[in-house]
Amino acid sequence: MSALAADAIEVYRTATRNNRMGMWLFFFSELFLFGGLLITRFALWVDEDGHIIRPELDQNVGLIVTVVLLASSYFMNRSEVAIANGRKRDFLVSLWITGFLGVVFLLGVVIFEWGLIQLPFIEHHIGPTDGVFGAVIFGMTGMHAIHVITGVAFIVVVWRNGRRDVYTEERHWGVEACAIYWHYVDLVWIFFYPAIYLIGHAVH
Amino acid sequence: MLMQLGLTRGLIYQAAGTVLGMVVAMVWRLLAGMELWDQEVVFVVGGLVGGFSFMWGVGAIDDWLEWCRGKATPLVHGPPRDKPAWTRYFSTDYNHKVIGIQYSVTSLLMLMIGGSFALIFRAELAQADLQFLGIGMYNKLIGLHGWAVIAAILLGVGGMANYLVPLMIGAEDMAFPRLNAFAFWINVPGALLLLASAFLGGFDAGWTAYPPLSTQGSVGYQFLFLAIYFVGLSSILGSLNLLVTILTMRPKGMDLFRIPIFCWAVLATSLIQLTATQAIGTAFLMGLSERALGMGFFDPEGGGNPILFQHIFWFYSHPAVYVFVLPGLGIISELLPVFSRKPLFGYRWIALSSLAIALVGFLVWGHHMFTSGYSQYLRIPFMIATLLVAVPTGVKFFSWVATMWGGRLRFPTPMLFTLGAISVFLLGGLTGPILATVASDLYLHDTYFVVGHFHATLFGGFVFPFCAAIYFWFPKITGRMYNETLGKLHFYIMTPAFWLMSIGQMTVGTMGMRRRIVDYDPTLGGGLIEARHLETTIAAFLIGLSILIMIYNLVTSAEIGVRAPANPWRSRSPEWQIPSPVPEHSFAAPLQVVGEPYDYGLEEEYVVMDESQAGHTQAH
Numbered sequence: 102m103s104a105l106a107a108d109a110i111e112v113y114r115t116a117t118r119n120n121r122m123g124m125w126l127f128f129f130s131e132l133f134l135f136g137g138l139l140i141t142r143f144a145l146w147v148d149e150d151g152h153i154i155r156p157e158l159d160q161n162v163g164l165i166v167t168v169v170l171l172a173s174s175y176f177m178n179r180s181e182v183a184i185a186n187g188r189k190r191d192f193l194v195s196l197w198i199t200g201f202l203g204v205v206f207l208l209g210v211v212i213f214e215w216g217l218i219q220l221p222f223i224e225h226h227i228g229p230t231d232g233v234f235g236a237v238i239f240g241m242t243g244m245h246a247i248h249v250i251t252g253v254a255f256i257v258v259v260w261r262n263g264r265r266d267v268y269t270e271e272r273h274w275g276v277e278a279c280a281i282y283w284h285y286v287d288l289v290w291i292f293f294y295p296a297i298y299l300i301g302h303a304v305h
Numbered sequence: 306m307l308m309q310l311g312l313t314r315g316l317i318y319q320a321a322g323t324v325l326g327m328v329v330a331m332v333w334r335l336l337a338g339m340e341l342w343d344q345e346v347v348f349v350v351g352g353l354v355g356g357f358s359f360m361w362g363v364g365a366i367d368d369w370l371e372w373c374r375g376k377a378t379p380l381v382h383g384p385p386r387d388k389p390a391w392t393r394y395f396s397t398d399y400n401h402k403v404i405g406i407q408y409s410v411t412s413l414l415m416l417m418i419g420g421s422f423a424l425i426f427r428a429e430l431a432q433a434d435l436q437f438l439g440i441g442m443y444n445k446l447i448g449l450h451g452w453a454v455i456a457a458i459l460l461g462v463g464g465m466a467n468y469l470v471p472l473m474i475g476a477e478d479m480a481f482p483r484l485n486a487f488a489f490w491i492n493v494p495g496a497l498l499l500l501a502s503a504f505l506g507g508f509d510a511g512w513t514a515y516p517p518l519s520t521q522g523s524v525g526y527q528f529l530f531l532a533i534y535f536v537g538l539s540s541i542l543g544s545l546n547l548l549v550t551i552l553t554m555r556p557k558g559m560d561l562f563r564i565p566i567f568c569w570a571v572l573a574t575s576l577i578q579l580t581a582t583q584a585i586g587t588a589f590l591m592g593l594s595e596r597a598l599g600m601g602f603f604d605p606e607g608g609g610n611p612i613l614f615q616h617i618f619w620f621y622s623h624p625a626v627y628v629f630v631l632p633g634l635g636i637i638s639e640l641l642p643v644f645s646r647k648p649l650f651g652y653r654w655i656a657l658s659s660l661a662i663a664l665v666g667f668l669v670w671g672h673h674m675f676t677s678g679y680s681q682y683l684r685i686p687f688m689i690a691t692l693l694v695a696v697p698t699g700v701k702f703f704s705w706v707a708t709m710w711g712g713r714l715r716f717p718t719p720m721l722f723t724l725g726a727i728s729v730f731l732l733g734g735l736t737g738p739i740l741a742t743v744a745s746d747l748y749l750h751d752t753y754f755v756v757g758h759f760h761a762t763l764f765g766g767f768v769f770p771f772c773a774a775i776y777f778w779f780p781k782i783t784g785r786m787y788n789e790t791l792g793k794l795h796f797y798i799m800t801p802a803f804w805l806m807s808i809g810q811m812t813v814g815t816m817g818m819r820r821r822i823v824d825y826d827p828t829l830g831g832g833l834i835e836a837r838h839l840e841t842t843i844a845a846f847l848i849g850l851s852i853l854i855m856i857y858n859l860v861t862s863a864e865i866g867v868r869a870p871a872n873p874w875r876s877r878s879p880e881w882q883i884p885s886p887v888p889e890h891s892f893a894a895p896l897q898v899v900g901e902p903y904d905y906g907l908e909e910e911y912v913v914m915d916e917s918q919a920g921h922t923q924a925h
Contacts, residue, residue, distance in 0.1 A: 118553065119480045119481070119549050119553055119554075122548075122549050122552065122553065123480065123481060123484075123545055123546070123549050126545045126548055126549065126579060127541075127545060129579065129580065130541050130545065130579045130580055130582075130583055131583065132580075132583075133580045133581065133583035133584055133587075134583040134586065134587055137583065137584055137587035137588075137617055137620075138587065140617075141587075141591070141602065141613060141617070144610065144613050145602070145608060145609065145610060145613065229594075229598050229599065229600045230598070230599035230600065230601070231607070232601050232606075232607025232608050232609070233601060233602070233607055233608040233609055234608075235600060235601070235607075236591075236594075236595070236600035236601050236602045236607070236609065237602075239594075239598075239600060240590075240591065240594065240600060240602070244590075258373045261375070262373075262374075262375035265375050267375040275372075
């Protein structure tokens with residue numbers, strides 16, 4: 102390796118180290134956004150006696166979208182490992198699956214949980230105007246969905262660039278950023294899912 | 306010519322984007338079978354699309370869009386090739402020095418706009434009864450004054466941090482120059498939305514936007530919520546950038562306890578901005594969606610809780626005042642050793658006291674809510690936590706006194722403003738515990754005493770140090786000296802006038818004057834309240850006059866001032882070891898730290914340039 106190329110790799114490593122720190126600081130910041138929403142949920146979903154309550158939601162919808170999202174994180178990890186080992190085909194296929202599962206998750210939330218499209222086999226929907234139940238459900242899933250949409254857009258960008266050989270074994274910060282962002286959004290859902298679907302007495 | 310400026314393009318894009326967003330919202334509503342016009346939704350979508358269109362127009366996201374296409378973009382330094390050099394200040398530029406000046410000038414502009422609003426309603430308050438301002442107009446102006454000045458202070462903090470931090474730690478630029486430019490420019494659509502809300506009824510229930518008034522008030526609140534979302538985004542991204550810069554880009558030998566003390570203040574400030582800002586975003590987003598979509602977070606009808614808003618709001622808005630004052634206190638600690646020719650007393654204690662204030666600041670928000678009716682058992686812990694803030698603040702005061710003790714003091718304008726800041730901040734600080742104590746706060750809550758308290762804190766913690774910083778670094782920025790006589794005139798008008806104003810505000814407060822009320826009973830305070838109000842108004846106008854003197858001084862001195870030497874103050878800080886004005890690439894060679902930053906009176910240098918590495922730019 103020539104001295105110039107070694108220099109360039111050194112510059113790239115320094116930049117990536119800074120980028121990584123910036124990304125994690127951003128996640129730390131976002132923690133306070135999602136934390137604020139969780140606090141809102143536990144402050145507002147209580148009955149007169151102070152017991153924690155939750156609305157009665159379709160448990161199947163919640164479980165299925167959660168499984169889909171968790172599965173997508175697995176493929177995201179495979180994708181990152183593949184590019185680090187220079188397996189371009191694996192990288193692209195896994196990334197494609199991740200994005201696809203992300204879209205399935207989004208459709209699951211928007212169609213089945215939000216009831217944006219009326220379906221005969223889903224019984225009753227809570228709308229955003231239905232008191233604190235509606236407000237908190239739509240606030241939490243809405244804010245999370247915005248992040249998933251961003252993540253899917255990120256995946257599309259990385260996938261397109263990946264096809265054009267922008268990333269190599271040594272230089273794939275873009276893939277890494279996309280991956281940790283996706284895992285982070287996933288992690289948030291791991292806290293949101295029980296908070297919305299599982300914790301507390303179900304109230305009609 | 307005008308069209309070559311990023312700013313002009315941004316403004317045109319924002320106007321077009323706003324209209325486009327409004328049309329899209331209306332078409333969507335029409336397709337969904339709803340009524341065409343709903344001002345809440347239409348204005349929110351318009352404002353949001355308009356804000357991001359501005360960022361597109363100004364060119365702050367050009368490089369990122371290229372990255373999305375898989376292209377690398379080189380970081381171009383220097384003035385634009387085919388345009389006059391001054392245009393870079395009105396366009397997207399990645400040099401932290403340009404961005405620092407953009408921040409500071411915008412800050413002064415907003416400060417003057419916000420200050421003018423205050424002068425208008427101060428004139429109204431000079432006499433009892435209603436004279437020329439209607440009740441609605443008064444409420445509008447008071448809300449606008451609050452947020453315009455808060456935005457100005459955040460911009461000023463950003464300006465000082467952006468200009469100084471990379472220079473002080475000998476870095477070539479910030480860690481993320483493009484993010485830096487983005488973080489500045491997002492303030493402009495934010496500020497415009499803030500001011501534009503005046504045309505949509507303003508936010509006449511006060512700057513705190515408490516529901517239920519704010520969720521039922523005029524549609525101007527929606528623009529306020531959006532504006533603070535944009536300005537808050539700037540805080541988060543800017544602080545992230547500063548943290549990475551300070552933590553990773555220091556030169557050889559500069560460990561964390563050898564950075565100039567201002568950087569410690571910025572470090573502590575950035576930690577607050579990075580995290581707490583999300584809370585006000587959350588609170589305002591909930592307010593916004595309650596209004597636009599009918600989501601009942603705060604409406605008790607469906608189980609909502611208006612007190613929740615206050616908790617989330619103050620979780621940011623209290624730490625935010627430490628965002629306002631900590632950099633200013635850092636400036637005081639930075640300037641005192643220079644003008645006392647003595648080491649800073651207790652460097653480590655000062656550094657850690659900034660962190661301590663920032664961390665304790667997260668546990669005190671409830672002292673704004675003693676009268677809100679929240680659980681009584683929360684009052685005492687919040688009171689104790691609040692009083693605890695006095696401990697690290699006291700550390701700073703004792704260190705300042707000890708730094709000056711036995712020093713060879715000189716009194717040019719920046720030093721005068723530093724001393725003025727200490728005196729005014731002491732006034733603000735000493736009135737703090739009175740308000741932090743539950744028993745006295747129950748009487749003083751929402752009176753003018755509170756107004757006097759926080760004006761003293763913010764003038765002492767921000768305005769005076771900001772003026773000191775402007776005069777101190779003016780030679781470094783422009784390469785010319787400011788006019789010392791006019792600088793001193795500014796100081797000798799502003800300081801007594803401020804004392805008069807602040808004590809006047811506190812006095813009318815104890816006489817029974819309430820906040821945000823257009824009229825008062827002239828028999829209050831034994832009939833003396835009107836005279837106190839008149840004094841306060843006169844003092845406020847004097848402060849306004851002194852700021853105009855400063856602006857005149859800065860503008861003329863930048864043109865005709867005496868050429869400044871590289872180091873007129875004989876400071877040890879790295880930025881003074883390079884020519885004035887600072888060259889495009891600040892440091893010709895990487896720095897090496899060989900001594901302590903504040904060892905005034907000793908022979909050894911703080912930093913030397915590693916000439917063997919000259920021309921070898923640092924990696925970033």
